[in-house]
Amino acid sequence: MTTLEIPHVGRFDVELWESGSGDPLLYLHGYERHPGGAGFLERLAQSRRVLAPEQPGYGRSTGFESFTDVLDVTLYHRELVESWGIERIDVVGHSLGGMFAAELAAVAPQMVRKLVLVNAYGLWLDDQPTLDPFGPADEVKKAKWHGEPPQTEPTNFVPDPDNPHAAILFAAQNLGSATKFMWPIADRGLRRRLPLIDAPTLVVHGTSDGLLPLSYAEEFVRLIPDATLAPIEAAGHYPMIEQEDAFVSAVTTFLEA
Amino acid sequence: MKYHWFAEATYDGLPETYPQKHPSGSVDVPASLVDSLHVGAHYRMFIRLMQQADRLGWDGLAVNEHHQTTFAMTPSPNLLAASLASSTENAALLVIGNSLALYNPPIRVAEEMAYLDCLSEGRLIAGFVFGTPMDTAFAYGVPPAELRARFHEARELITRAWTEPEPFAFNGTYTKLRYVNVLPRPVQTPPPIWVPGTGSVETWDLVLDEDYCYGYLSFFGLANARPIVRGFWDRVEQRGLDVNPNRMAFTQIICVADTEAEAERRYGDAVRYFFTRQRAPLHFAAPPGYTSIASQREMLERARGVSTEDRLRATRGELSFWEYDDLGFIIAGTPERVRQRLRELAVELRVGQLITCMHMGDLPEETAAMNNELFGLQVAPHLRDLWAEHEDPWTPSVSRARVAAGAAAVPVPTR
Numbered sequence: 316m317t318t319l320e321i322p323h324v325g326r327f328d329v330e331l332w333e334s335g336s337g338d339p340l341l342y343l344h345g346y347e348r349h350p351g352g353a354g355f356l357e358r359l360a361q362s363r364r365v366l367a368p369e370q371p372g373y374g375r376s377t378g379f380e381s382f383t384d385v386l387d388v389t390l391y392h393r394e395l396v397e398s399w400g401i402e403r404i405d406v407v408g409h410s411l412g413g414m415f416a417a418e419l420a421a422v423a424p425q426m427v428r429k430l431v432l433v434n435a436y437g438l439w440l441d442d443q444p445t446l447d448p449f450g451p452a453d454e455v456k457k458a459k460w461h462g463e464p465p466q467t468e469p470t471n472f473v474p475d476p477d478n479p480h481a482a483i484l485f486a487a488q489n490l491g492s493a494t495k496f497m498w499p500i501a502d503r504g505l506r507r508r509l510p511l512i513d514a515p516t517l518v519v520h521g522t523s524d525g526l527l528p529l530s531y532a533e534e535f536v537r538l539i540p541d542a543t544l545a546p547i548e549a550a551g552h553y554p555m556i557e558q559e560d561a562f563v564s565a566v567t568t569f570l571e572a
Numbered sequence: 573m574k575y576h577w578f579a580e581a582t583y584d585g586l587p588e589t590y591p592q593k594h595p596s597g598s599v600d601v602p603a604s605l606v607d608s609l610h611v612g613a614h615y616r617m618f619i620r621l622m623q624q625a626d627r628l629g630w631d632g633l634a635v636n637e638h639h640q641t642t643f644a645m646t647p648s649p650n651l652l653a654a655s656l657a658s659s660t661e662n663a664a665l666l667v668i669g670n671s672l673a674l675y676n677p678p679i680r681v682a683e684e685m686a687y688l689d690c691l692s693e694g695r696l697i698a699g700f701v702f703g704t705p706m707d708t709a710f711a712y713g714v715p716p717a718e719l720r721a722r723f724h725e726a727r728e729l730i731t732r733a734w735t736e737p738e739p740f741a742f743n744g745t746y747t748k749l750r751y752v753n754v755l756p757r758p759v760q761t762p763p764p765i766w767v768p769g770t771g772s773v774e775t776w777d778l779v780l781d782e783d784y785c786y787g788y789l790s791f792f793g794l795a796n797a798r799p800i801v802r803g804f805w806d807r808v809e810q811r812g813l814d815v816n817p818n819r820m821a822f823t824q825i826i827c828v829a830d831t832e833a834e835a836e837r838r839y840g841d842a843v844r845y846f847f848t849r850q851r852a853p854l855h856f857a858a859p860p861g862y863t864s865i866a867s868q869r870e871m872l873e874r875a876r877g878v879s880t881e882d883r884l885r886a887t888r889g890e891l892s893f894w895e896y897d898d899l900g901f902i903i904a905g906t907p908e909r910v911r912q913r914l915r916e917l918a919v920e921l922r923v924g925q926l927i928t929c930m931h932m933g934d935l936p937e938e939t940a941a942m943n944n945e946l947f948g949l950q951v952a953p954h955l956r957d958l959w960a961e962h963e964d965p966w967t968p969s970v971s972r973a974r975v976a977a978g979a980a981a982v983p984v985p986t987r
Contacts, residue, residue, distance in 0.1 A: 372717075379717075383745055449855070449859055449860060450855050451853065451854070451855045452854075452855070480868075480869065480872045480873070483868075483872070484865055484868060484869060484872075486860075487860050487861075487863075487865065487868055488865050489860075490860030490861065491716060491717055491860040491861025491862075491865075492717060492861065493860070493861075494709075494715045494716045494717045494859070494860060494861040495715050495717040495718065495861075496715075497715075498709065498713070498714075498715035498716060498717070498859075498861075499709070499710075499713035499715070500713075
């Protein structure tokens with residue numbers, strides 16, 4: 316747990332998964348939940364210091380009520396990185412975390428060395444309306460994965476023997492917080508800010524994502540000045556899980572180039 | 573006890589296949605199922621039935637707000653209330669309510685409700701509601717995570733707009749206004765305010781902090797309401813407040829006829845229609861963030877008065893008419909039976925404001941009119957004595973006085 320106080324904004328007690336040493340990397344998780352110590356994070360941490368905070372409003376991280384809009388979240392991330400004494404950092408953002416990562420790179424370009432967006436939310440294409448990520452659970456589950464959904468999805472949830480409803484409440488709280496930035500359409504104006512990003516950017520995209528078609532990744536590449544597309548075949552919304560090797564290789568190669 | 577006439581303005585021309593072919597009665601229901609001229613005729617029927625209820629001595633006429641649904645085709649209850657304000661004399665206009673977060677800016681609610689209070693000479697009851705998930709999150713696209721904050725900010729703005737004598741500036745998170753000066757102001761300053769809830773402690777504390785009337789508005793009767801209503805009264809006692817029955821409203825579907833056989837014959841199809849055409853799939857009914865985590869925990873842990881299976885059987889149309897009645901989802905039968913069961917319900921739940929649902933589903937107008945007449949003349953007068961000793965600041969003084977004056981003219985039949 317790490318604590319951050321932003322004057323006149325609020326106090327944030329944040330769950331932080333941290334591992335490794337070397338150049339720092341900020342990982343911002345997706346709309347459903349923090350992945351916990353998933354394999355891809357462990358592997359990224361073999362060559363660098365990975366900092367993966369759980370978003371306020373998710374799991375045990377507090378301070379969500381201090382956010383009025385996405386600018387608050389962006390400045391919170393800036394303050395969080397500064398509180399670690401880090402001036403420049405690589406940022407990898409997945410799904411909703413991709414929206415936040417791109418916002419940070421646009422608003423605090425001096426802070427973001429390189430940016431990786433993975434199946435990122437934040438844009439809307441009228442001619443390619445996306446599936447509602449809060450729609451029927453079975454429909455969403457099917458859309459997220461290229462292959463059969465895994466037995467257990469990556470999560471930082473810890474069962475509580477005293478609370479039989481803990482899993483339901485955990486999911487409800489996480490998704491409820493996501494609605495702040497993704498409901499009814501996951502567009503909070505990012506399109507206008509993407510051209511301000513200075514950082515070299517890799518747009519990673521699991522090409523079978525039924526929630527976000529590849530055209531969304533192509534639109535990110537079109538709008539960000541220095542961006543490259545890295546499609547990952549045979550993967551859906553979670554390419555880092557379905558194609559861990561390809562994902563880690565693409566990200567590492569880009570960051571080390 | 574006081575009575576407030578109510579009906580969901582349910583579209584009555586839905587085919588038998590409706591629940592199977594279209595899994596939802598809200599949000600994405602096919603518009604082609606609805607004939608607009610027929611809807612107009614239907615609105616006129618509801619107005620006639622409420623005018624009749626006003627003549628028969630109902631204390632209030634209740635209207636509600638729903639969007640994109642065939643279950644209740646009243647996107648603006650204020651429009652229906654306006655028709656009633658100018659064509660009724662006595663009863664309160666119970667607008668229950670406006671989904672505050674959906675009006676932008678929310679002074680629209682302050683203005684329209686003030687208009688209603690002026691037109692009705694001070695007969696308005698102002699209902700403030702969150703609105704269903706289908707109404708708010710889906711039809712109007714409010715992020716569930718913001719709904720409560722938007723509701724409370726709007727509530728504060730509207731209440732101040734009704735009561736502050738001078739123009740004021742309002743710098744909210746969601747609404748910013750340099751000059752708030754609503755005209756006209758309501759006749760009542762402010763009108764009585766009712767807030768319905770589904771059993772969360774947050775809403776109980778809100779209504780008790782602000783001295784609002786609390787409504788538990790379900791269509792699942794006494795057994796379902798028991799644990800929630802008990803929880804409410806426990807909370808009132810814990811906080812050392814007056815356990816005045818008039819601070820609580822409750823809905824009940826009522827089907828009165830001269831004999832039990834006639835009740836089943838005349839209301840059976842409509843009751844079944846009502847319960848089977850209101851489906852909402854889970855992803856519409858319970859979007860993430862709509863219910864606070866504290867409230868969800870309470871709901872998951874609270875004992876259920878009616879099993880989920882019985883509710884599902886009701887909405888699948890698997891209950892017989894008298895099973896709906898046994899479970900308390902409806903109260904049906906002769907005037908004697910109905911008044912006996914209503915007295916039991918009202919005494920046990922300690923309800924002072926009974927919202928009587930006199931029309932349901934595709935009930936023909938003549939049957940609803942009969943229901944009104946039998947209830948108004950042979951049921952209501954017998955239960956007037958209940959809770960009469962308690963003050964009632966939650967209904968307008970004008971409607972109280974006028975209904976009381978009119979009520980004397982209603983002959984109480986001898987047994």
